[in-house]
Amino acid sequence: MDAGATINAVRDQTETERDRLGSDKVLIAATDATLETEVVLTTAATRESGLADALGQWAAEADSDVATQFEGAAEAAAERADRIDVDAGDPDGFIDHLETVSGTARRVGAGLIAAPLVADRFYLQVVSFFINEADEQRADTFREIRREASALDDGETALGHLSESERETAAAAATEAVGAAYDDYAETLEAMGLDPKPVC
Template identity: 50%
Template sequence: MDGQQFLDRVRENERTALERLGSDKALLAATGADLDTDTVLGVLAATELFHADAFRRWSEETDDERVAEAFATAAETAGDHADRLDADLDAVPDESGVETGVGGQDGDGERAAAGLVGASLVLDRILLQAVNFFVNEADERRADLIRAVRSEADDRRDAGLALLADLCESDDEWERAATAAEAAVAAAYDDYVATLDDMGIDPKPVC
């Protein structure tokens, strides 16, 4: 397996979850149906702040210089996103972040797979809907901000794939990494479904 095969496998195995996480119900779940500018930005900022903290901790816990550098860079980028999103708020809401499956992983490969790849795939879908939200609000400036964050989240995913290519020296290591990435996406989707169920909203798309 290589990086592209890894990404293709995760996307294929979690196709339904990723499609639904990118539906128009994504922001309803993320914000508790409180669809206003500050809440949307606040949820995204809280998500990236959580990522920054997790990546910084992982950077400090590894003995591998390559892993430490990759997670330190990811932490810096996520922290910058949180700052930029917070700075654009009219009022700072008390919001928790979106579940992206980050947390509880052990081992450099599993953390890279879940945190840098799996979580980035989830975040990409949520950010797509955030772009659409601001476009519909005729707020092109904030839509451009979210587009920039989304592009840099994709860069984080690609950095994760490059790191996995360095770390995974056997099929078993690739397999463990793929399982970790898929588990992160599945955890995000399970939380999405549970949240919509609690709101009385069917998480399945209307055909």
């Protein structure tokens, strides 16, 4: 598989989890059911700050070819955290998972493929939250943040530096990381007595 096919394979493998991570329950789980502006902002800043920290550490530890993508993605996440402009809180389950990932190929999958796929779903609901709050300025800000955070350019470039077997390792790690984000979401909702599965 080339880089594009690797990303498409991850999308196919994680379709159900990503659909559920894009539901209106995702902010209930992420904020412990405290749907207030400051809490939503803190949750978003925490994700970006935690991602920036993980990617920055990986950049320092990676070989030169992939280090550039980690470094660029870390700087972009830090810039998004600055734009959100609130203090970060305690890391969530997805960021905790990233901190356990080792090996360049697995880190490419988790940090440069899974993280944007998860961010796309999360920020969909952040935008919706601010639309519902009639805060069009913040909704516009998070539309832009969603567009940037969900971009897969760094991941596709990094995959291009890997061998085919390493791309398979990256795909498996990306699928696992999306699964970790979903498991955190589902377990949090279940602890609240809510069903993470959509009601049909």
